[in-house]
Amino acid sequence: xxxxxxxxxxxxxxxxxxxxxxxxxxxxxxxxxxxxxxxxxxxxxxxxxxxxxxxxxxxxxxxxxxxxxxxxxxxxxxxxxxxxxxxxxxxxxxxxxxxxxxxxxxxxxxxxxxxxxxxxxxxxxxxxxxxxxxxxxx
Numbered sequence: 001x002x003x004x005x006x007x008x009x010x011x012x013x014x015x016x017x018x019x020x021x022x023x024x025x026x027x028x029x030x031x032x033x034x035x036x037x038x039x040x041x042x043x044x045x046x047x048x049x050x051x052x053x054x055x056x057x058x059x060x061x062x063x064x065x066x067x068x069x070x071x072x073x074x075x076x077x078x079x080x081x082x083x084x085x086x087x088x089x090x091x092x093x094x095x096x097x098x099x100x101x102x103x104x105x106x107x108x109x110x111x112x113x114x115x116x117x118x119x120x121x122x123x124x125x126x127x128x129x130x131x132x133x134x135x136x137x138x
Contacts, residue, residue, distance in 0.1 A: 047087065061090045063126030064097035071131040072102045072118035082106035085115065096123040 042049045055062045069084055076082045088102035099120045108114040120131040 068099040068120035
């Protein structure tokens, strides 16, 4: 059984002879799926994209994370020669945030890198409450 569709430009045309409608939808769905996969990979692998997405989704968590990163670098003996190795994990608490497992690397006295782990607490507005060095290693 052939179904007919009436359009403005053509009187009758079987649905099997219409061009591009099914293919166009398939292409759009495919492009959307590929875009989601690319964004997921980029979020996991590129810190700038991860931070930008987090800033849009949860600005309070992002502010707490940034506050803790600044303080974690200041806790070292040579903050001018420090870097963030691992961003850490932001956990929501009852009245603020805990940012744990921030790993900082800095230049030691002998020129080798010293790494230390920092845990930080902020209030709900992202202001620092307490930050401390948990472990130190070479």
